[in-house]
Amino acid sequence: MSEVLVCLKDIHFAYNRELVLEDIDLHIERGSYLGLLGPNGSGKSTLLKIILGLIKPQKGEVELFGQPQNKFKDHFKIGYVPQKATQIQSQFPISVEEVISLTAVSKKAAHQALTKVGMYSHRTRLITELSGGEQQRVFIAKALAASPEILLLDEPTVGIDNESQKDFYSLLRELNKEGLTIVIVSHDTEDIIKEVSRVVCVNRRLVCHVSPKEFIEGHFQDELYGDDRKKIIHHHSHA
Numbered sequence: 001m002s003e004v005l006v007c008l009k010d011i012h013f014a015y016n017r018e019l020v021l022e023d024i025d026l027h028i029e030r031g032s033y034l035g036l037l038g039p040n041g042s043g044k045s046t047l048l049k050i051i052l053g054l055i056k057p058q059k060g061e062v063e064l065f066g067q068p069q070n071k072f073k074d075h076f077k078i079g080y081v082p083q084k085a086t087q088i089q090s091q092f093p094i095s096v097e098e099v100i101s102l103t104a105v106s107k108k109a110a111h112q113a114l115t116k117v118g119m120y121s122h123r124t125r126l127i128t129e130l131s132g133g134e135q136q137r138v139f140i141a142k143a144l145a146a147s148p149e150i151l152l153l154d155e156p157t158v159g160i161d162n163e164s165q166k167d168f169y170s171l172l173r174e175l176n177k178e179g180l181t182i183v184i185v186s187h188d189t190e191d192i193i194k195e196v197s198r199v200v201c202v203n204r205r206l207v208c209h210v211s212p213k214e215f216i217e218g219h220f221q222d223e224l225y226g227d228d229r230k231k232i233i234h235h236h237s238h239a
């Protein structure tokens, strides 16, 4: 078995009293490309935030690169592209280079990251002048500039046109081939299962952690978006 970069043991998390994640056990191995799927409000973003240490579970253990989370200091090893990064952070009229320099990396590292995502020639342009797909590349470059070993992306294809999405998926494929471990949260089940090596489904609990083939053959799609979805909508309407 290859090295486990992220290990979650028996995670329980509630924002207030409402349990959002329950009994989550998950291993993410080096080199994997993992699609994290589930309906709206099923706890996907919360799970990423727990891995990042932005929020602490009430119960359970998180290990990163073989260390308990509170001992882990190499935060640069974990790259993060938050939800709506493109929509929110692209409102400010600063240059592409300046966006990357917000991460306090060297100019050389910033340029290398921009080259990797094919945006080096756009480095002096204002972020506000770029297309959605180009902006997204810049935010990936920002996350890559610190040379992470695992990259977490939260719904990165929202608001991106089809053509840019294809380019985006091929960029991720390339990065994964080069050894980067990737976790991508997405609604785009059909697209994502063609890309990833592992599929993890959450709906408060871990529904499955399988290969894309097993995901299709196991009809997990129905389980995820079938009856459980009604439960979630029902639950929200009384929240």
Ligand code: ADP
Residues within 6 Å of the ligand: 015, 016, 020, 038, 039, 040, 041, 042, 043, 044, 045, 046, 047
């Ligand atoms: P997903 O990413 O799968 O859409 P989230 O992890 O964002 O789901 O949210 C899971 C549940 O937690 C939802 O019911 C959501 O309303 C609730 N939630 C998310 N963030 C907060 C917060 N900061 N405070 C209270 N409840 C929250």
